Amino acid sequence: MNLLKTIRVALNALARNKMRSFLTALGIIIGVGAVIAMVSIGQGAKNAVQERFQSMGTNLLFVRPGSRSFRGRQSGGGSYNNLTEADAAALLKADAVKTVSPSVNSRAQVVYGNKNWNTSIYGVGHSYPEIRNWDVEQGVFFTEGQVRSGQKVAVLGSEVSKNLFEGADPLGQIIRVKRIPFRVIGVMKERGESGGWFNQDDVILAPYTTVQNRLAGIDYIQSIDVSAVSMKRSDEATRQIEEILRIRHKIAPGAEDDFNVRNMSEIAESAAESTQILTNLLGGIALVSLLVGGIGIMNIMLVSVTERIREIGIRMSVGARERDILLQFLTEAIVLSFLGGLLGIAAGVFASRLLAKFGGWETLIVPGSIILAFIFSGSVGIFFGFYPARKASKLDPIEALHYE
Amino acid sequence: MENSNLIQLENISRTYKIGITEVRALKSVSYNIKHGDLVAIMGPSGSGKSTLMNILGCLDKPTGGKYFLEAQEVSTFDRNKLAGIRNKKIGFVFQNFNLLSRTTALENTELPLLYSNVPSKNTKEMAMKSLAQVGLAGRELHKTNQLSGGEQQRVAIARALVNNPTLLLADEPTGNLDTKTGNEIMEIFTRLNKEKKITIVLVTHDPEVAEFASRWLYLRDGDIVKQDNTGEKR
Known part of the structure; x- marks a missing residue:
């Protein structure tokens, strides 16, 4: 058969x-x-x-303080307050690094007229939109000069703009953060929710110098966002950043770093x-x-x-x-x-x-x-x-x- | 061909082992069947006639003796070779018809051809012809459960004939039928025997059925007690 x-x-x-x-x-x-x-x-x-992760920019690197150990007691990561503006500026010398943005975060109640809203205040550098691959929808972002002189200007995330202004034009308006007046000069594009509970648009961006001095009252910075010249060279950028920071922080050969460098492709992986x-x-x-x-x-x-x-x-x-x-x-x-x-x-x-x-x-x-x-x-x-x-x-x- | 031996049985014996006891269903049977014979095997139940039938039909193998079918010693064949013999040379008709249920008369008749070398495109035509021979033309697409007992037995005969076998074996073919239908079936057998010269061996205990045969063979307790070629019964 x-x-x-x-x-x-x-x-x-x-x-x-x-x-x-x-x-x-x-x-x-x-x-x-x-x-x-x-x-x-x-x-x-x-x-x-x-x-x-791709939308956040794959050539993105983060520098954060490491953990410190004091008489045998190990603190958690980020407990050092040892990153400074000068560190951030020094990273620009590395040839695999394109640009940097120091970062200082705070949380506060924001008031406009009879409305108020609790949100995150990100103190960042002028190149933040470029590094994060995130553009301004309306108005402008603050300039290098505005950052250097610590001006009280703010760029709103779309969620904050929605909640405080309810469709009215926010440009040129004054909002108060911890009673300090900030002039709104722009609104960011909407990014959408990430991970369900964390809304990337629920944020206010301001010059990090202003946040340091007026809101947080600190002279160090909490982290540095770095963009490598290309995704391929992000590993090279990591090495160069480590080298520069070890010298600046006077870390003896063989001793552990007092900071962490993470690149986005690692995190994405x-x-x-x-x-x-x-x-x-x-x-x-x-x-x-x-x-x-x-x-x-x-x-x-x-x-x-x-x-x-x-x-x-x-x-x-x-x-x-x-x-x-x-x-x-x-x-x-x-x-x-x-x-x-x-x-x-x-x-x-x-x-x-x-x-x-x-x-x-x-x-x-x-x-x-x-x-x-x-x-x-x-x-x-x-x-x-x-x-x-x-x-x-x-x-x-x-x-x-x-x-x- | 007419007078040569189709079947030659030499001292055939068949012993079953049931636990430690041995049952000798056939003791020593020697018998020849010629081309064109119509043989009736008779005997009481337990006489060994079904065992003999199974051996003749290559469904079973003798434990002793030799069985020649068309000069081939089939008693030495293995399972698969026996299946080939059953397919090409032998047609079976059973008491309970043994048709596939929920299947049409045509499909049942085609069944042996599925296991043969016949090309698929010819099987339908051959099955139709075979059904026409037993008077079932026009009923090919009826399912078996829509057919009467007599019609079912005719389908079984058509199936047995479809491969043009040299030997047709019928085990109590009229046992489940009334007398009138039984006679019709027997008439088909005799017609096939006379017109197509098909050798037919049938097992029966009904003397009226046996009357259609030309030779008789009586079994008792595994031995032939009487054989008769004259046309006289018992």
Whole structure:
């Protein structure tokens, strides 16, 4: 019996019992669907994280104070107050560094007229929009001169502008931060929420000198944002920054840095790594359900062999060889799992669309997961179909014919 | 061909082991069947006639003795070779029809061809012809459960004939049918025997059915007790 005839026989046998065939395939449908939907959630999350980091600028580096140890007691990171304006300025000497922006953060109640709003005040340098890849929507950003002279000017994030001005033109208006008047000279473009609870637009940007002197009352800076000349040279920039700061901070060779340099691609990588773990976890759980589906196929095939002993006997009596019976049942199992795989792919794609639309998840279907699920469902069919098929082929024709 | 031996049985024995006891279903049977014979095997239940039938049909192998079918010693063949013999040379008709359920008459008749070398495009036509021979033209697409007992047995005969076998084996072919339908079935057998020269061996305990045969063979306790070629019964 050739393969084409075998497939025909198997299809006929499946068609004769549509309900049972469907229920058998259901395990595979759900399994494959789950793999695709789950992996699409993981991939979607990974993609979203990567996109967000990209929008922040991939050649971005952060310098923060390190931890300090005093008589054996280790403080947490950022506990040093050892970064200064001069440090920031010195970094410009490194040839892999394009520009820098010192940063001093504060939080305060902001008042305009009879409205008030609690928000973050970021004291930054004039090159902040360039480094963060974030443009002004309306008005202008403050200049280098305004930073140097510590002018009381502010650029609003769109969320703050919305809450304080409610659609009115904020340009030229005076807002009060801790009773100190700031003139609004611009509004930033909307960036959207990041991570769900942290709104990047809920912020006021002001010259760091002004924030240092008027709001925070400190003479150091809390961190330095640096942009490397290119993404490729960000590792080089990291090394150069470390070199410069070690000399400036008089750190003996072999001693630990009292600052940290992190570049964005590192941070993006570790974030992508954690979402990859999520993907693997979800995919793993879904694979288990696919395996259960396979066992379901084996179960039904075994029952089906018992139920069809007479049929097998009849086939043998008219000349079916062991191989023919083996192939027929194996083909049935493979056809079921392949059809199940195809329907499962459709179900998975559908489910991931639903999740994206109604669940608010970001999902991304990668061809790899479809191919993997399909191949896996096929092998499940072969693996779990083989035992029942072999059992059927080894039946004795006489016993099978007289089986009631 | 007419007078040569189609089947030659030499001291055939068949012993079953059930636990530690041995059951000797056939003790020592020697018998020849010629091309074109219509043989009736008779005997009480437990006499070994079904066992003999299974061996003749290559469904079972003798534990002793030799079985030649068209001069081939089939008693030495393995499972797969026997399946090939069943497919090409032998057609079966059973008491309970043994048709595939929820399947059309045509599909049932095509079944042996699926396991043969016949190209797929010819199987339908051959099955149609075979069904026409047993008077079922026009009922090809009826499912087996829509057919009467007599019609089901005709489908079984059509299936047995589709591969043009040299030997047709019938195990109590009229056992589940009323007398009138049974006679119709037997008429088909005799017609096939006369017109197509197909050798037919049938097992029955019904003397009226046995009357259609030209030779008789009586079994008791695994041995031939009487054989008769004259046309006289019992």
